[in-house]
Amino acid sequence: MKIGLIGNPNVGKSLIFHQLTGIGVEVSNYPGTTVDLFSGTLCYRKERIDLVDLPGIYSLEGKSPEEEIVRNFITGEEVEGLVAVLDATHLERNLYLLLQVAEYKKPLVVVLNMMDEAEKRGIEIDREKLSSIIGTEVIPVTATQGKNVGEIIPAILFRSRTPDITIPYDLHIEAAIRTLVSVHGISRVVALQALQGMVDDPGIAESAGTLAREIEEVHRMSVQQIIAGNRHRCARVIAEKVIRKREEVTAGSLDTLLTSRVWGPVILCAVLAAILLSVFSIGSYLEAFLVGSFESLIVQPFLSLGLEPLPEQIGLAILLALQAGLGIAFPFIFTFYIFISILEDSGYLTRAAFLADSTMHRLGMHGQGIIPLILGFGCNVPAIMGLRLLRTRRERVIASFLVSMIPCSARTVIIAGIVAVFVGFGAALSIYVITFGLIILTGIVLSRITPGERYGMILELSPLRVPEPGNVLAKSWYRIREFLVIAMPLLVAASIVLGLLQYIGFFSLFAELVAPFSETILGLPGYAASALLFGILRKEMALETLVILSGTADLASVLTAGQIYVFAVVSVLFIPCISTMAVLARVVGARITFFVSLYTLILGVCIGALINILVV
């Protein structure tokens, strides 16, 4: 039996989902998109239930990938029931989506979440009345305390009913629906979608288009607006009938402070700086521990096996890739995700996006664009995945350039590991300054030259809440798993290729070939150029390879301070790592990925050469 959880964003859907399914959750990408679908199985009285946590949406009839997925899901044959999760504190707004869901006539159970908060605010909801209006069972739930969550599954299994509420639409819309239904033999839902331009059949699309144009002419409003208006009115009428006491919500003093004109940006910068600092301190501590124990417990024993050179090389390559993945994934990315999930669940991330809107405008994006950019500091891979938050391709293209240039935790390892140690702290900071300067310049230029429509920011500020530790951990865990699934196979494959190249002596050849170039332009010895090549696999591998190829960990004895500085700048700037390229290709396509790689390669070499000429 397949059941879907449906609801607005921030109604506690995921929390209910995690409480119902526990561990053993599958994350799948819906075919052709990057939207996550979480599904889990559970058993109730020997009945196997597949529960799917659908992405949070405001409407079933939009064109965003999330909305399309949810629509496809609930029109699918195999779906046997839906659990609609509503936020009891914002009932009227949530009813809007519920009314749309009801039109699909699937067996339904309505869950009123956040009952405790509603009670605190003095909101009383007449559940029996709501239940009789909608025609389905209504279950009051407080998911944060796990209260009544257990009622949901028996209700959907044994007592789910098809909702029998019909939204009264404007008479022109109703007339057009009747016309379409009788002429084309389609259902009411499909007719409504057709009127809003969401139908594939050319015949239906044509007659619906004609009807819609006439209605728009008469009403001087778009059909979407009329339909939305009717639904909102219906939602309001229901809300007025079932809510006994209503209280005007006033913004808390904390919220006023967080979004205030003066303090908002200051707090935002402080929060971001604090997160980056703690991620790096926690991350580097954990990384040293993990990489060290991996080295002594697995790599060293493997090397002491005394295998043939070729198998040893391949085995070592695989182990190095695993070490790289674990060394970065867990310490840095997982820690980072925990912080991001806290920001997200507390509702602060949406406020950050609002505050950043004006700055992001100059970079050709909107406030939401700051989220992938922040994610990029942890790791570019999830940040690129986060580009789906952006609505237009134009913004995604600009953001994919900028995110690929953000100094991720691996690049920070290079900056901190060699520049801060061998050149000085100021020099390390100056690399950040150079990188940020280039990101801003790139953004300003791209915002001028990138074609495509602009789309404004329409973002609901989710209510401020104390994040639920379990939910934060679960979220971080699913995200890190997503990273491992995408990045790990690539790391292993690329590592094997590089290992084989090393085995056949490609690198000494490469070093010889590239030496004249790298010596004259960048002022770096040939082996440093080979080390840079390893950076494609994983950024801080450039550093490790450099140590191996130069034969000493004390780089200051073989390279000058200038050379170390140039090496770090080039490896930070040039070509995103292979995992980043892989997700880039998935999110924005191969062409843009190629341009991003080419641009960063040229930028890295040029800036390196410039520094070499000017400073060294």
Next chain:
Amino acid sequence: MKTSAGEDILEAACLLLEKEKSIPTVRKVAGRLSEDEDRVRKEALELEKGGFLRLEEGDIIELSEKGREAGLRTIQKHTVLERFLSEILGMERAAASEEACILEHDISDETADRLEGFIAVPRGRGRRLQRGRRRLLTLADVPEGTDLRVVTVRCRGGYERLADLGILPGETIRVVHILNHKAVVVRVKGCDVALSPEIASSILVERLQ
């Protein structure tokens, strides 16, 4: 008894009298209807029995009061149907007229009147809305803490999210925050929604007293 052919004759005769100010004859009516003169004459004799008209010397058709009324009624039905088919349903004018010629005979008086009302009312509604517009404010022009009613959302296409969140003509909203570059936070239906400046400036509002 009126038949549809009879109604056509009354309609044509009426049109000749009222619009062209010429005296209707069997020949002229037959010409208008692209019909055979003999058949028109035969039908006119039937109408004469029903008291709708009198056939005078030289095939002149003289309409009685009853015949004039019936003719005008058919013309009205024809016009209403033609307008409905072309203006509401979007058919070509010529095709709509042809279709109206067929439908006008079967449609009841009540349906015709209701159709006429249906075509007329929404237009009036639209005009009233326009007249009521005085000084137009946008969401970007008002200070924090103002209660507003949305008048129009000018941006079209791709902005359905606004409607989904409840930012629609007629809805009351409050401006909660404004940043320096005119990005705003509005409260609508108890939820806070952040809008970037270009969207805020395309939402026309009026102050609530």
